[in-house]
Amino acid sequence: MNLTFFTTNEALMSKTAGSIVEAALKRDPHELEFIQSVQEAVHALERVIAKNSHYVNIMERLLEPExxxxxxxxxxxxxxxxxxxxxxxxxxxxxxxxxxxxxxxxxxxxxxxxxxxxxxxxxxxxxxxxxxxxxxxxxxxxxxxxxxxxxxxxxxxxxxxxxxxxxxxxxxxxxxxxxxxxxxxxxxxxxxxxxxxxxxxxxxxxxxxSGSSLRTEATGYGLVFFAQLILADMNKELKGLRCAVSGSGKIAMHVLEKLIAYGAVPITVSDSKGYLVDEDGFDYMKITFLRDIKAQQRSLRDYSKTYARSKYYDEAKPWSERCDVAFPCASQNEIDQSDAINLVNSGCRILVEGSNMPCIPEAVDVLRKANVLIAPAMAAGAGGVCSLLLQGI
CATH class of the missing domain: 3.40.50.10860 (Leucine Dehydrogenase, chain A, domain 1)
Structure with missing residues (x-):
């Protein structure tokens, strides 16, 4: 990840919006993740800032932590x-x-x-x-x-x-x-x-x-609810769709659970060493087995010893697997430009961000040009904040 993106894209911004990114870059030049998040937010608000110049001062104040x-x-x-x-x-x-x-x-x-x-x-x-x-x-x-x-x-x-x-x-x-x-x-x-x-x-x-009774599940479940709402607006549903999921922590596991409840077919999970694909799709029994593997701090590759129609790929990501919907739930910047191309070629039409800022800017460009609909984590992942509202669902 380099900083050329920020300078080349300033030409696409208004001067006021560009000056906000420039000031943040000048102050914290080595904080790449923070600068990237600032650039994405300011770029999204460019037209608002251009019409209301007093928002420049508000943004500058907002971008400096208390x-x-x-x-x-x-x-x-x-x-x-x-x-x-x-x-x-x-x-x-x-x-x-x-x-x-x-x-x-x-x-x-x-x-x-x-x-x-x-x-x-x-x-x-x-x-x-x-x-x-x-x-x-x-x-x-x-x-x-x-x-x-x-x-x-x-x-x-x-x-x-x-x-x-x-x-x-x-x-x-x-x-x-x-x-x-x-x-x-x-x-x-x-x-x-x-x-x-x-x-x-x-x-x-x-x-x-005190903690909400659905606090742990809320973020993962919320991602799937969000995907279902998107599909409903397109007169479609999750049932029968192949879903690629990255990560194997709390969020990813609860995404798998809710996908199964909606009749979808989740086919992948991943860890820091590679990814696991099950062509038959995960079910509740398989999820329980995955949780046991993680609890014992074993590798996901052990899953394939029990389920023959699965395979673990070392040093790889799941984005080349054929899928309809992708749920990146691992970490920031986990999808680079080549991963985005793989997603497009794999047939992915919707990407629901589970991790914060999972795509580098160049990957977002690739996905948008291919008309892949991106559900931003800021909205799709808000279930963890709104966990009270999920009680009883």
């Missing part, structure tokens, strides 16, 4: 050796209310990613019926291969450094990549020890800020 916290996280492994990871929390905007946003534990986590996630979360939360600001954060700590005790010690150390900035009227962190129920439990337990009484939990917008 608070950026970078801190060390010392932790001790099971051998007694001390390690130091780096932690982040970016409280992007609290204009509507207390911040809410994910905590990501991943070795590639950095300040640029925290800012991009916080910016996207701010806009996503603004679309919800709740008065919430946006935030994001995490650490370059890698939870893979770590014992429960190591993860507990890390989470406690992480919270020791950040708890002063959290709370029901300040910032409510939630699950993200590498952070699940176990990690949130360790984090919240340490928060209560340090900060004293706090009624509820971190996870969701409800009375006393």
């Amino acid at each position: 608070r950026m916290i970078v801190f060390r996280v010392p932790w001790v492994d099971d051998r007694g050796e001390t390690h130091v990871s780096r932690g982040f929390r970016v409280q992007f905007n609290q204009a509507l209310g207390p911040c809410r946003g994910g905590i990501r534990f991943h070795p590639l986590m950095n300040l640029s990613i925290a800012k991009f996630l916080g910016f996207e979360q701010t806009l996503k939360n603004a679309l919800s019926p709740y008065k919430l600001g946006g935030a994001a954060g995490g650490s370059d700590f890698d939870p893979k291969g770590k014992s429960d005790n190591e993860i507990m010690r890390f989470c406690q150390s992480f919270m020791n450094e950040i708890y002063r900035y959290l709370g029901p009227d300040k910032d409510l962190p939630s699950e993200e990549m590498g952070v699940g129920t176990r990690e949130m439990g360790y984090l919240f337990g340490q928060y209560r020890r340090l900060a004293g009484h706090f009624q509820g939990s971190f996870t969701g917008p409800r009375i006393f800020w």
Whole structure:
């Protein structure tokens, strides 16, 4: 990913919109993910900004986080050796209310990613019926291969450094990549020890800020609901459609569940090493088996030992598989230009963004030129914010 895209596309923008991107690039030239998210948002709002020049100042203020916290996280492994990871929390905007946003534990986590996630979360939360600001954060700590005790010690150390900035009227962190129920439990337990009484939990917008009963499922289910609404507007339905899904975490698994409920045929999942395709499509029993594989920290390739009509491809992505609808649910920029071409050639007509900013700009251009309909994560992925509305569905 290089920065030439941003300069060459400024000619397509009005001067005021271009100046916003230019200012962000000048201030944070090395934060590629954040600059990319800024460029996409400003480009989408170009005509609005051109007609209302006072929005330039608003955008400039919106693009600068209210608070950026970078801190060390010392932790001790099971051998007694001390390690130091780096932690982040970016409280992007609290204009509507207390911040809410994910905590990501991943070795590639950095300040640029925290800012991009916080910016996207701010806009996503603004679309919800709740008065919430946006935030994001995490650490370059890698939870893979770590014992429960190591993860507990890390989470406690992480919270020791950040708890002063959290709370029901300040910032409510939630699950993200590498952070699940176990990690949130360790984090919240340490928060209560340090900060004293706090009624509820971190996870969701409800009375006393306790977690919604569908918080975990909400984002994945919401993506499929969104796809069904798109298809209904086209007088079509999901039933019988082949769906390519990337990722194999919480969001991807719940996408599979809801696709099956609608009669669709989900055929792929992926991890950091490659992707798995099942030509017969996944069913509920197969999803349970996939979850067991992930819980035991085994490779997805073990699935093929049980189901003969499946295959695992090393160092590859699922976008060349024949599909009608794609659900990228792994990470940012997971679809590059060649992947987009593969999607077009595979017959994909709709792409529903599960991860934040899954396509690089050049990939978006390819998809749009081929008339592939893109459902943006900012709207399609808002189910995690609006989880209360999903109760009873």
